[in-house]
Amino acid sequence: MVNTSFHEHEAAVYDEIHQAMWKSLPEHFSIISDRILATGSVPDSLSLLDIGCGTGLGTELLLHTEIGKRVREIHLLDTSSTMMDHAAVRSRNWPARTFTYLGGMAALPEDSKFDLVLASSVLHHIPNLVCFFEHVAGVQRPGSFFIHLQDPNGDYLDDPELRHRTALGAKNTQPQLPRFILRFSPGRILRRVLRELTGRQHETYIDLTNKDLLATEVITSPLTAEEIWSVTDVHLYDGLGISLGVMKKELTKYELIHTHSYAFFGHLSSDLPPPLLLEERRLLRNNAPNGMDLAAVWRRCNC
Ligand SMILES: C[S@@+](CC[C@H](N)C(=O)[O-])C[C@H]1O[C@@H](n2cnc3c(N)ncnc32)[C@H](O)[C@@H]1O
Structure with a gap:
């Protein structure tokens, strides 16, 4: 109730107060897209589920990547109807058929399957992640990809x-x-x-x-x-963030195919002055693990 009500009201100002995400996340979506394509096992036509789609930021940015060009069907899921309304308006400009579902994972039609599942800035809102990951595995076939980003990087939050x-x-x-x-x-x-x-x-x-x-x-x-x-x-x-170490134990039906960290100065790149931006880029290139935020891609396995 608190979660839903909060996001209902945040919807009106979401894009405005998250401008840094709009400006800074494209490069992370682009890295993710490249890594998925590098697996060499991606169909030309993909269905996408955007969990906690909010105003549609994640899908919009994904659609601008190479992998996004293969998306033919978009499924938006959110517990907030106002967020969903904003996403639905945005979806009018998307070149793929779009379906909307109000609620949590249980709101999806039975037997739904998606080639790409996206959770952008969502995992830290989900109280029971074990249960959530089970639901995600249930809507993917072997070979499908689960993408998440903009998560507080739990394994490094105490890193000096x-x-x-x-x-x-x-x-x-x-x-x-x-x-x-x-x-x-x-x-x-x-x-x-x-x-x-x-x-x-x-x-x-x-x-x-x-x-x-x-x-x-x-x-x-x-x-x-x-x-x-x-x-x-x-x-x-809770001070724990989203731990990749813990996720490796919980996502038993997935193999981790990519991870990177960012926001090495606690801010997204669009907020950094030039010297810090240079260093942010260097750390990103070197795949340093200890930024404030985490992105990862998992592939559903045959298990
Ligand atoms: C921080 S916003 C992220 C929005 C968007 N994905 C983005 O990257 O900008 C989190 C969104 O997740 C939604 N949400 C929270 N818990 C959820 C749940 N259990 N199932 C579906 N959506 C949820 C909220 O309503 C909100 O729109």
């Missing part, structure tokens, strides 16, 4: 180098989204930054979320922005 770079990033950039400063900021700094950054959004989507939750008696007094995020961004606030 990442902490050092993130402190440097914070000094040299305009503060952006709360997720990048969560683990590194004492509460008092976090609250000041949130006030400066999200003043307007704070008055709108956080307050609107509270109104919904109060009206439906889910809560009896308003929650702070932080309290709401602790529910919606469950795998950020």
Whole structure:
């Protein structure tokens, strides 16, 4: 309920407050596309399921890649109807037939199968990932690909180098989204930054979320922005993030075919000043594992 209500209200400002994702994620989709094509086992015509499609950012960026050119059918899934409405409007410009499903994985038609499953900036919202991964495996045939990105890089969130770079990033950039400063900021700094950054959004989507939750008696007094995020961004606030090590044990029906990390200074590349951007690019080229964010591609195996 908190998750759905929050995203319902965030939908109105989502694209605006996530401009860095629009500007910075194309290169990561492009890397992912190249790696999938390099497997040499990709059909010319693909069906795509975008889980937690939001306003359609992930599908839109994927469609601009080489692998995206092979997508003939798009299936959008989201628990928020307002997010879905935005994605549906965006889909009018997509060169593939698009279907929409409101809800979680259970909202998909029985026996659905998809060649590509995409979860962009979604895994940290899913409380029970084991169950979620089982659902994902259930909608893919052997040889299909599961792509996820924009996940908090759980295996490295305590990495001293990442902490050092993130402190440097914070000094040299305009503060952006709360997720990048969560683990590194004492509460008092976090609250000041949130006030400066999200003043307007704070008055709108956080307050609107509270109104919904109060009206439906889910809560009896308003929650702070932080309290709401602790529910919606469950795998950020638990301090664990999304761990590739853990996923290797949980995604038993998949083999990992690609992984890369990014946001080495705690910010996406579009927010970095030139010297840090150069270093971000160098670390990305060297496939350094310890950025703030994680991207990966898995292939469903014959098991
Ligand atoms: C941070 S947004 C990401 C949107 C989009 N994928 C992107 O990359 O911009 C997370 C989205 O996941 C949706 N969501 C959260 N939990 C979900 C679930 N269990 N099943 C489907 N969608 C979910 C939210 O409503 C929201 O639209």
